[in-house]
Amino acid sequence: MDSAATAKGLTLHSRSGTAYRFDAGALCLELMTTGGPGPYRHFEVLHAPADLTVFAERSRLAPTPELAVTGQDVTDLRRVRDALFGLVFAHLDGTPLPTEELALLNEAAARPSLAPAVAADGTRHWAAGATGAQLVATVARDAVDLLTGPSAHRIRTCSADNCQLVYVDTSRPGNRRWCSMEHCGNRHKVRALRARHTEEG
Secondary structure (H helix, E strand, O other): OOEEEEOOEEEEEOOOOOEEEEOOOOHHHHHOOOOOOHHHHHHOOOOOHHHHHHHHHHOOOOOOOOOEOOHHHHHHHHHHHHHHHHHHHHHHHOOOOOHHHHHHHHHHHOOOOOOEEEOOOOOEEEOOOOEHHHHHHHHHHHHHHHHHOOOHHHEEEOOOOOOOOEEEOOOOOOOOOOOOHHHHHHHHHHHHHHHHHHHHO
């Protein structure tokens, strides 16, 4: 689940090492590509303060804030991310949001977040003195906005059987099925083509 920022999302890498574009549509869903609870722990990339900085640089926060990060910030961001798995999948299943994860998210969202500012040249940037703690709060607030906002009904999981990447379907018709057409969408087309050729043979 290694990633690198692009204008239209993250660049992820499949198990075979193939790079593909993935647009999660929300900062909090980008965080969910960095590892997670249970079986997702295998993909963990947030181990040290420098890793949190790398996540910020690869996320949709551009221009990236210069962050002062502590080990506690890394722990807190991982806790928010792990809570997101429970909350997002409960939302997708139409079941009540888990109480413990909800409390953790709300607590994180209540803290001071990154502050936007306008530079002398009129461009947008982040206020000086940004911290990892503010990044954690910013991600948590993004999750609150997503789960309670107009795009909540557009949260999807990839339709591939072996892919659980979560994204916001921002397509106009609302019929996006794949995390990426370059990856799961293309694999589906190849399998369908092979099946058709087998039937015809």
